[in-house]
Amino acid sequence: MEALSVISEISEDAPREENGVLQAVFDESGKFHSSDRVCIGGYVSDNARWKNFGADWKRFLARRHIASLHTSDLMSRRQPDYQGVTFSESDKLEILKEGMAIANSSVLACFGIAVDCASFKAMSKAAQKQCYGDAHLFCFGRLVKAVVGMLEKLNPITDREIHHIHTVFDDNREYAVRCYELLDGVKERNPSWKARLSGICFVDDDKFPPLQAADLFSWVSTQKMIVLSGKQARFDIAILDELLDIATTGRRVIDEWYIDESMKEVERKLLGDLN
Numbered sequence: 613m614e615a616l617s618v619i620s621e622i623s624e625d626a627p628r629e630e631n632g633v634l635q636a637v638f639d640e641s642g643k644f645h646s647s648d649r650v651c652i653g654g655y656v657s658d659n660a661r662w663k664n665f666g667a668d669w670k671r672f673l674a675r676r677h678i679a680s681l682h683t684s685d686l687m688s689r690r691q692p693d694y695q696g697v698t699f700s701e702s703d704k705l706e707i708l709k710e711g712m713a714i715a716n717s718s719v720l721a722c723f724g725i726a727v728d729c730a731s732f733k734a735m736s737k738a739a740q741k742q743c744y745g746d747a748h749l750f751c752f753g754r755l756v757k758a759v760v761g762m763l764e765k766l767n768p769i770t771d772r773e774i775h776h777i778h779t780v781f782d783d784n785r786e787y788a789v790r791c792y793e794l795l796d797g798v799k800e801r802n803p804s805w806k807a808r809l810s811g812i813c814f815v816d817d818d819k820f821p822p823l824q825a826a827d828l829f830s831w832v833s834t835q836k837m838i839v840l841s842g843k844q845a846r847f848d849i850a851i852l853d854e855l856l857d858i859a860t861t862g863r864r865v866i867d868e869w870y871i872d873e874s875m876k877e878v879e880r881k882l883l884g885d886l887n
Contacts, residue, residue: 633658633659633775633776633777633778633810634656634657634658634720634763634775634776634777634778635656635657635658635659635662635777635778635779635780635822636654636655636656636723636759636777636778636779636780637654637655637656637662637779637780637781637820637822637823637825637826638652638653638654638723638755638779638780638781638782638826638830639652639653639654639781639782639817639823639826639827639829639830640652640748640751640781640782640784640787640830641653641684641827641830641831641833641834642729642834643748643786644729644732644746644747644748647729648728648729648730648838648841649726649727649728649729649834649837649838649841650726650727650729650747650748650751651724651725651726651727651751651830651833651834651837652724652725652748652751652752652755652830653722653723653724653725653726653826653829653830653833654722654723654822654823654825654826654829654830655715655719655720655721655722655723655822655825655826655829656719656720656721656722656723656759656762656777657718657719657720657721658720661718661719661720662718662822664717664718665714665715665717665718665719665821665822665825666821666822668714668717668718669711669714669821669822669824669825670821672710672711672714676697676707677695677697678694678695678697679695679818680695680817680818680821680824681707681711681824681827681828682817682824682827683708683827683828683831683832684827684831686699686704686707687704687831687846705847705851708828708832708855709854709855709858711824711825711828712828712829712832712855712856712858712859713858713859714825715825715828715829715859716858716859716860716861716862716863719863720863720864721762721863721864721865721866722829722859722860722863722864722865722866722867723755723758723759723865723866723867724829724830724833724866724867724868725751725754725755725758725867725868725870726751726833726834726836726837726867726868726869726870726871727747727750727751727870727871727875728837728840728841728870728871728872728875729747731870731871731872731874731875731876732747732750732870732875734875734876735875735876735878735879736879736883738882738883739878739879739882739883742882743878743882744794746790748787749787749790749791749794750870752787752791752794752795753794753798754868756779756795756798756805756809758866758868759777759779760777760804760805760808760809762864762866763775763777763808764804764808775808776807776808776809776810777808777809777810778809778810778811778812778813779809779811779812779813780812780813780814780815780820780822780823781812781813781814781815782814782815782816782817782823782826782827783814783815783816783817784814788814791812792812795809795812829859832852832855832856832859833856833867835847835852836849836852836853836856836869837869837871839852840869840871841871
C-alpha cells in the first residue's frame with residue numbers, strides 16, 4: 613500500500629480557511645470484557661474532504677435505501693433484513709466495497725489498532741497495568757500516539773504552521789470518560805501531544821456519517837484479526853485484504869496487530885523499562 617504525505621496533500625489543495633486543522637474519526641469494534649478482540653480504526657482528513665465525503669455517503673445510503681450503515685448489524689446472520697431491506701450476501705459485500713471506496717476518495721490517512729484479548733490477558737499484571745489495564749484503552753493510547761507520531765514526522769513543531777488535529781469517537785458510555793482522562797493526562801505530561809491535539813469529542817454515529825465509515829473499517833480489521841488468531845471469520849483473508857486495500861490504496865496507512873508474539877514483545881519492552 614503506497615504511503616503518501618498527509619501534509620503535502622494538504623498543502624497542495626486544502627482550502628486556506630481550514631488553518632491546518634485535521635479531523636480524525638474513529639470507531640471501535642469489540643469490548644475487552646465481552647469480546648475476544650478489540651479494534652479501533654478510522655480515518656484522518658481535513659474538513660473540506662469530510663464535507664465531500666458526507667455528500668457522497670448520503671447518495672450511497674440513498675442508493676441502498678437505508679438511513680445509516682452499522683456494519684455489524686448489516687452483516688448479522690440473526691436478522692433476515694437490514695432497515696427493512698433484504699440484502700443477499702453478495703449485496704452486502706458490494707455495500708462494504710462501495711463504502712470503503714467512498715472513504716478512500718476523501719481521506720488522507722487510515723489507522724487501525726487491533727488487540728487479541730487473550731494475548732493481552734496473558735501478560736503479567738504489571739505489564740497490563742502499564743497498558744492501562746484494558747485492551748480498549750491500550751488501543752486508544754496506541755492510536756492517538758500513532759496519529760501524533762505521523763504528524764510529528766510530516767510536520768515538525770519547528771515548522772511555521774502546525775497542523776492540529778481534532779479527534780471524534782463514537783459515543784461510548786463505558787469508555788468515553790476513561791479515554792478522555794487518559795488523553796488529558798498524557799497531554800499534561802507530553803507537550804507534543806498537547807500542541808497537536810485540539811480536542812476530543814464523542815458523537816452518535818447515526819448523526820455523523822464519517823463514524824459509519826470508521827465503523828466499517830474497524831469491523832473489517834476485526835475480521836482480519838479473527839483470521840490471524842486462527843479462527844474462521846465472516847470472509848476469508850483474500851476478501852478481507854481486498855476490502856482493506858480498497859480503503860487504503862494511495863493513503864498513508866498505520867496498522868498495528870497485537871496478538872501472541874507481538875503482545876509478548878510489548879510486555880518485554882514494558883518490563884524492561886520498569887527494570
